[in-house]
Amino acid sequence: MGFEEFSIAAEEAKRIAFSFRNPVIVHHYDADGLSSGAIVKAAFVSAGREHRIMGIKKLDDAAIERLRGEKEIIFVDLGNYERVSELQDVLIIDHHQVKETGKPQINPMLYGIDGGSELSASGTAYFVFRQNADLGLVGALGDMQYPMQGANRIMLEEGIRKGEIRKDVDLKFYGRYSRPLVQFLAYREEPFIPGISYKEDHAQKLLEDAGIELKKGGEWRVYADLGAEEKRRLVSAIAEILSRSGRKYELVGEVYDLPARPRKSALYDAHEFSTVLNACGRHGKPELGVAVCLGDSAAYLEASSFLALHKRMIREGVLFAKASLADLGAFLFLDARGIIDEGIVGIVCGMVLQNGGKPVIGIADGEAGDIKVSSRVVKRAGINLGKMVAYAGERAGGIGGGHAVAAGASIPKEKLNEFLLAARENIEMQTG
Known part of the structure; x- marks a missing residue:
């Protein structure tokens, strides 16, 4: 086959x-x-x-x-x-x-x-x-x-x-076409740039020190407006900061542009487009996401408001998760009930994955009064989360499924301990 x-x-x-x-x-x-x-x-x-x-x-x-x-x-x-x-x-x-x-x-x-x-x-x-x-x-x-x-x-x-589709090798940051340069650098969780992230004045200084003009013809420049030498200087400056802080991140890789979409929008970059769709679906507007896919410009304007909310909720969720992750041996556990919406808890779990290889299992309040479980793991860990949540979900009287590296389940509120015990049992069985 x-x-x-x-x-x-x-x-x-x-x-x-x-x-x-x-x-x-x-x-x-x-x-x-x-x-x-x-x-x-x-x-x-x-x-x-x-x-x-x-x-x-x-x-x-x-x-x-x-x-x-x-x-x-x-x-x-x-x-x-x-x-x-x-x-x-x-x-x-x-x-x-x-x-x-x-x-x-x-x-x-x-x-x-x-x-x-x-x-x-x-x-x-x-x-x-x-x-x-x-x-x-x-x-x-x-x-x-x-x-x-x-x-x-x-x-x-x-x-x-x-x-x-147009393929290129370039900086893999969100907002290459849609964000002015200062915001492009300052507002990101992945990678977190020490001294730059969430500090617009520091981001502006880095750009100025790299000899990069912020405006041209009275308009704010975006990353895609930069010439090859300007891009090289900026990537080198970012890489130096990350290296000094001991952070490892592959800054450059394949990026994908969609020429049929508006150029200075979040739809021109395929990665950004996917975030717009997640914002629509996970905030209860799937029909809006489909309309955006089919080229409805009015739908995109409406979706932009959900995108801003979506990114804020993810940012707040990641901050909570980093302070709240509990190591339960076989996996890291995030109890996000009452804090993180069920629609984004899986995204947050993926963003706080660590290099050690342990899966992250997060829970949030389900809309039906149950518990929504989301799990993520790096591929090299060799753990099949789809099998894990199917096993643990059934043991807890719920249902679960998904992929090897990303899976979810819905379980009754009173069965959380049974789920976690079964999850640990299955992960330990898979890892020997």
């Missing part, structure tokens, strides 16, 4: 999708779910076919009941399909660890392609419909699939040939 067999299966999935008369497209609410849902919707629009679309957080019992009367459903990036056999005509487009559903599904994991690092749901949707490689890339980055490898690399190169 390999990419050729996957491509054949993707063609069959397209045939099934277009055999539906008026399906409802049901997608996840994160960046990958919004991107993949938008790709499917765009394909139906291009083909002039009727459809409806809705974004949800999880395919739980309540969602199943809502969908029971639907004759045709295309599920995208929802991961848990235990009860879909109860529904009528279904097609599944996904990349999570596979379980038998009794329904047709296209999933790279079935063909030896790693759905955790080589292809996300949006990439899978791209190969089904062979359009919107730019959104496939955005979704992959939103699911922390970087650098691009395997099937993702094939999608990337196809997108470049089609003119949808």
Whole structure:
């Protein structure tokens, strides 16, 4: 099994999708779910076919009941399909660890392609419909699939040939096109630059010392406006500060521009685009994220307000997490109930991962009165979190699933201790 067999299966999935008369497209609410849902919707629009679309957080019992009367459903990036056999005509487009559903599904994991690092749901949707490689890339980055490898690399190169994506090697900071230089340096958590982060005056001095003009023609310059020599001086200055502080960070790497999007916006850089989508979905506006994907300029203006809120909540969440992480031996534990929203606790866990290899398990209040669990781990740790949360979630009377490096669960409030004990047991079993 390999990419050729996957491509054949993707063609069959397209045939099934277009055999539906008026399906409802049901997608996840994160960046990958919004991107993949938008790709499917765009394909139906291009083909002039009727459809409806809705974004949800999880395919739980309540969602199943809502969908029971639907004759045709295309599920995208929802991961848990235990009860879909109860529904009528279904097609599944996904990349999570596979379980038998009794329904047709296209999933790279079935063909030896790693759905955790080589292809996300949006990439899978791209190969089904062979359009919107730019959104496939955005979704992959939103699911922390970087650098691009395997099937993702094939999608990337196809997108470049089609003119949808431009690839470069440059500074990997957020805001290359959208933030004035001082704010570009001063406001970031990753990497934290000692003496510069959250200090605009210090950031301005660093730029001036590097001989970089902040304005040109009366307008604030952004990083993308700099010449090659200016960029070299700035990267060298940042690298020197990080080196003196003992911090290791790969400053330069592949970056991706999307030429069809407005240049000085958060949509021109594919990494930034994924953050905009996460802000929409995780703050209860999945339909807004899909509209942004499809080029709705009014939707982007509205999404910008959610983006500012999203980044502030993440920044505050990271500060809380760094002060509150507890080492429970097999993993680091973050009890964020009442502090961090369930929609971003997983993002925060990912941002406080440490080099030691221990997973981070975070919990937040779930909207249904339960506990939302999110977990993250570095790949080299060799721990499969998807298997861990499935095991611990079941032991605690809940449900869990996901990828090897990022997974989540929902459990009853009174079963937290059972979950943590089962999580420790499973992690220790995996690590020997």
